[in-house]
Amino acid sequence: MSTGHKGQGAKRRDYIAREKSFSGEKIKQELVATEDFNLPSWAKNGREFFEAADKxxxxxxxxxxxxxxALPCELSHEENIKIARNIVQKIVGNxxxxxxxxxxxxxxxxNKENIHMHLMYSDRIQNPNLKEKPKExxxxxxxxxxxNEGGCLKDNSLQVGRRKNPVMNNIRNQIAEAINEGYKCAGLDIRVSGKTLEA
Incomplete structure (x- = not known):
């Protein structure tokens, strides 16, 4: 897990979505799939959302x-896309x-495939009980x-650098759960764990 600060959001989104300066033929071939999620109505795509965050x-x-x-190289791209959507739902929600x-x-x-997922999201929580906030x-x-007068509340439960953060342990377990559900659906007996290597 890492964090990005003011001025880094739109560029990082370009990188993971392989757009703008990261859309060259060779690097674009590495992209299997990408999706934006839970965007407010003023953002037509993730780039517009993170441009506003940068500003x-x-x-x-x-x-x-x-x-x-890391995603399972034993599974197809379609199966890994399902796992990715499951991970987003488990970790980020709506x-x-x-x-x-x-x-x-x-x-x-x-000789295997290095298939992996980039998940980037804002810590800002959109309250469904409040009127949607404009980007300003x-x-x-x-x-x-x-x-109603301030911004969206920030989720501060994750702090990079805190080694024994129970929220991070929970995220690891949710990722393992999503991957294992994918293995099970594919009829494979392989399973992964969210525990540390030491454990």
């Missing part, structure tokens, strides 16, 4: 979180906006006394 998020604010997740993409290229150490308000500081 309106506070100076030192986190604009996005990114997870890079209230945070972002983009995911699957990349595939030859692995350096084996969406990324400003949350106002607990007057929620």
């Amino acid at each position: 309106f998020e506070r100076r030192n604010g986190v604009v996005f979180r990114q997870l890079i997740i 209230t945070k906006a972002g983009t995911w993409a699957i990349h595939s290229k030859p692995a350096f150490t084996t 308000l969406y990324f400003i500081r949350y106002n607990a006394k007057h929620p």
Whole structure:
């Protein structure tokens, strides 16, 4: 897991979606699939969403979180796309906006495929009980006394660098669960674990 700050969001989204300066023929071939999710109505795509985050998020604010997740090379691209959507649902749910993409290229150490998922999303939580916030308000500081006047509340449960964060352990387990569900649907007995190598 990593984080990106003001000015880095749109470029990172271009990279994972293989767009703009990352759309050359060779690098574009690595893209298996990409989707934007949970976007507010003012953003026609993930790039527009992260452009707004780059512009309106506070100076030192986190604009996005990114997870890079290895996917099963034993499964087809279609099966891994289902796993990717399952991972998004388990980890992000329906209230945070972002983009995911699957990349595939030859692995350096084996003859197998290095297939992996990039999941980037905003920590800003869209409250379905409030009127949708325009981009000028969406990324400003949350106002607990007057929620309609401030920005979207930020989920601060994840802090990169905290080694024993139970939320991170839960994310690892959810990823393993989604991958194992994919293996099971494919009729394979392979299973992965979200536990540490030491455990």
